[in-house]
Amino acid sequence: MTEFSFRLIATDGAARAGEITTAHGIVRTPAFMPVGTQGAIKGVHHADVRASGADIILGNTYHLMLRPGAERVAALGGLHEFMGWPHAILTDSGGYQVMSLSPLREVAEAGVTFRSHLDGATVELTPERAIEVQILLGADVSMQLDECVRLPAERGDIERAMRLSLRWAERAKRAFERAPAGRALFGIVQGGDDQKLRDASARALTDIGFAGYAIGGLAVGETSEIMRQVVAETAPALPADKPRYLMGVGTPADLLAAVGQGIDMFDCVLPTRNGRHGLAFTRFGPINIKNAHHADDRRPLDAESRCPAAREFSRAYLHHLFKAGESLGGTLLSIVNLFYYQDLMAGAGAAIPAGRFAHYVGATTEQWAARRDMAP
C-alpha cells in the first residue's frame, strides 16, 4: 500500500508547488478539487472531470452517510469503486453541512445531533462516527469533525466552537488509528475572524499532529478581505512540510491570492454552480453567457482553450442552450469552468518553480481586466 505523503517541490515567496502521493495516484499542488457532494460532480461526467486535469475530487460525509449510506457504499467496494472514480478522493467531515443544511441541530461535547434534511430523522454525528463513515467510504483524505460558525459571530461563540473542534480533533485522531494503511487525516483550524484564536487553533492542532491541515470556517459570510487576511496570517502558522487546504474557497482571484499565501488545496462549488447558472470563467474574465449580446456571437468562449467545450461551441449556441432551458448548456459551462480552474492551478504550479508566481498572477489578473475578448 502506498503511504500518504507530501513533497514540497518549490517555493516562490510564500507560494508553494508540491505533490501529494496517495494510494489513488499523485495530486499535483496547488490543487483544485471539484465537489462531488453526493458521489457525482453535478451535471458532469467523470470522464470530463478527469480530462479537465483533476487529480482528486471531494465527497461529503454528511450527504453520503444519509444517502446511500456509508455501510452500503462500503459493501459496494467503497466510494472509488461505487462512483467509478479510481483517482484520489477527499471527504469533508460534514460539520459544515450540519450547520448549513440541518433544520435542527444540537451541539454537545459528545457530538452533534441533527435532523436529516432528507427525511427529518434524528441522526447523531460524533467525531468517532465521522471517522468511521470516512473509513467506510474509503477516502484517501479524511477530515476531522469540526463545528463551523457563521460569520459575523461573537468572539465567545467563535472561541467555544474552536475549543470544541480541538477536542474533537484529538478524538478524531484516536479514532483514525483504526484506519487502513495509506489513508490520511487532516485537522481543521477554526477561530473565525479572530487571529489570536486562529493561531491558538493552529498551534494546538500541530501539537496533536496531522497529515495535513485545513483552514475551515471561512467563506461563511465574511468579506473577501477578511478571508484573505485570515489566510495570510494563518497559513504561516501551519507546518511547512504538510499540505494546507483552504476549505470552500472560492473565485479564481481568491485562489490565486491564497496560493500566494501558501495554500496548497482548494474545493469550491463555484465552477459547477456558476456554470449551471450561465457564468463561464475564462482567461478573459467571467462571461455571463445569458446576456443578450451573445445571441449572434459566432466566437467560441476561448479558441485557444485546452477545453473542447470552450473551443468547439459558439457563444451564440451556448446562449441559446440557456435560453432554451437545455441542461446541456449548464453541463458545457461546468466543464469549461472545471478546465479553467485546473488550468489556473497548473499555471501557478508551473510558475512557482520558475520563480515567476507574482508575474503569473499579474499577467492573469491583467488579462481578466482587459476583457480583450469583448473587442469588436
Added chain:
Amino acid sequence: MTEFSFRLIATDGAARAGEITTAHGIVRTPAFMPVGTQGAIKGVHHADVRASGADIILGNTYHLMLRPGAERVAALGGLHEFMGWPHAILTDSGGYQVMSLSPLREVAEAGVTFRSHLDGATVELTPERAIEVQILLGADVSMQLDECVRLPAERGDIERAMRLSLRWAERAKRAFERAPAGRALFGIVQGGDDQKLRDASARALTDIGFAGYAIGGLAVGETSEIMRQVVAETAPALPADKPRYLMGVGTPADLLAAVGQGIDMFDCVLPTRNGRHGLAFTRFGPINIKNAHHADDRRPLDAESRCPAAREFSRAYLHHLFKAGESLGGTLLSIVNLFYYQDLMAGAGAAIPAGRFAHYVGATTEQWAARRDMAP
C-alpha cells in the same frame, strides 16, 4: 455538392437494409434519429450521440423558428455549424408541434396561425414558410408542413386534414425548388386510422413525387395494434426506391415491427425522455433503475454493451444518482438508451442482408422476455 440518394441494399421479406447519401454523410438504414428538438439532444453531449452510432439527428422547425430564429441560425452558418453537428440533420416541419404545443391555433387553406408557446405572439406558418425555415436551417432532409389530427377522430376530420396536407405537399414541393442542391424533401402520408384515406394519400404523394415518404399522424393516441396495422398496410403503398420514415415511433418493439413492415427511418423522444425518468432499455428488456432492489446491485446494466455507461457504472450507483436527484443519472441512462436504439437498428441492418431478420426479431424479443439479468 453530394446529391441526396437512397440505395436499397437488401430486403428480407418486407424488411429493408439500405443507405441514404447526404451532403453530411451516409445514413445507414434502418436508422434511428435521436431527437434534438431545440438544437440539442436533451442532456446528452453531441460526442456521446455520435459515439452511439447516430448518422442523423432530428431538429424541429417549430421550435427553432421561434427560438433562436431561422434567420439567426442561417446567419450563424446554418444548424450544422450552429450546434456543432457535422453529420446529417432532418428537420420536422412543425405540424405536429403546432397541434401539441400551441394554446390556440387556426388552420386555414393558406396555413396555420398559432400562438407561440413561448411568448404568446401570433405566428403564421404556411407550407412555403416551413420550407423557407428549413432551407435557412440547412437541413439535409426537410419535411412538408402537414396537419396532424389526434386519434381517435371523425373520418370527416381525418379526411379534411389529409386532403389539406396533400395540397400543402404540392405547395411545399414548389417552394422547395429554391432549395440549394443536395437537399431533400419528404412528403407525409396522413389519413389517421382509415386505410382507404392512407392509400389515397400515399398515391397522391407518389404522384407529386418526393425524395422520401413519411407516415405521419401516428403515435397520437391510437393503440399500438392500430399503429402497426396502418404501417403494415401503408408501407407497401409507398415507392420501393425511396426511404420510408415512420414519424414519432416508438418503443424497441415498435421499431422492430415497423422495420419488418418496410420502414427505414425513425425518430422518437423515448430513449432520452425515459432515460431522464430512470428507465433503461437493454438487451434484457427495460430496467427501472429507481426500483429499490437496485440499491445494492453491483452489476452494470449490461457488462457486454458497447456503451461505456452501461458497462462502467453499477446499477447501485445509477440508482443512487436518481434517488439523489443528480442529473448525471438521467444523462447516463439517456446515453445507454441511445446506444441501445442504435444497436437495435444496426442488428436489424446486419440481419436483413443475411436473410435472418425474423430470427433476429425472435431472438431479441425472447431475450427481453427471459429477463435473464434478473437471475440471482
